[in-house]
Amino acid sequence: MAAGGAFPVVDLAPFFAEGDSSGRARATEAVLEACRTHGCFRVVNHGVPAELMARALKLSAAFFALPDDEKARARQAEGTVAPVPAGYTRQPAHSADKREYVLVFDPKLGFNEYPTEPAGFREAVEECYAKFTELGLLLQEVLNECMGLPPGFLRDYNGDRDFDFMVAHHYFPATEEENYGLRAHEDGNCITFIIQDGVGGLEVLKDGDWIPAEPVDGSIIVNIGDVILVLSNNRLKSATHRVVRKPAHRHSLAFFLNIHGDKWIEPLPEFTTKIGEAPRYRGFVFNEYQQLRMRNKTHPPSRPEDVVHITHYAI
């Protein structure tokens, strides 16, 4: 089998073909199974052009290869009101995560700081952003179906796209001393898409083992985030994943289908009162959880058990 065979693969082609309802049902079932077992899966035939993804990764690598002072020009100006800082950020040298990144919001919000070089970076990023948004909305419909929710429930519940963002990551090569790129975590949002260059290093925890989400050209890794985990009262998993650095520079793009910061998140009645099951989480305002997660990064607790995860709200 091709690289990545151990990983669930879902072919989304039926969603782009007229009238293939049995194909759609099979794909929806495959998504549900992957969300139950892994909390993540690989999608193919997803509607995002392979050429576009390759171009965005290549231009992103070209940006990160620029001298530091050039990159620093794409830092966000002080005092902007974006929910998290847009533009270029480099993790401080003492940080456990050895990476730098550029974060972009929906271009129409006006938060983004683009580098002037390389030419075409902005266009590629914005095209990717638009395509990932479309795919996010499609997968949100699929999850709505998987969860047996009333038609359009998630679309209405999560109808504000102003909190989504996309991150272009650059991980520095591993050294002899350490190789952590991004420590084990779950994404706090609804759905994440990851595309990566050929270096590898993304891994997902499954039954106590780390399994590689290997680079497969043209495919996209989908992670289920904590919001879906909580809404479904643990029926759908959020993937625990990490990036282990390899001896080479690695580039990836991660798109986060998020939710409005003011949203109240709690297990839905379909998974609790309607079926006589107890909620496994207390309700919370999404922004509160995001702030706590942000604090994990800005003021890393010295004891690992003090890092806030979704279990913070577990009952």
Ligand SMILES: O=C(O)CCC(=O)C(=O)O
């Ligand atoms: O770079 C990657 O492959 C993963 C990124 C990731 O997990 C994240 O940004 O939350």
Ligand SMILES: [Fe+2]
């Ligand atoms: Fe992640």
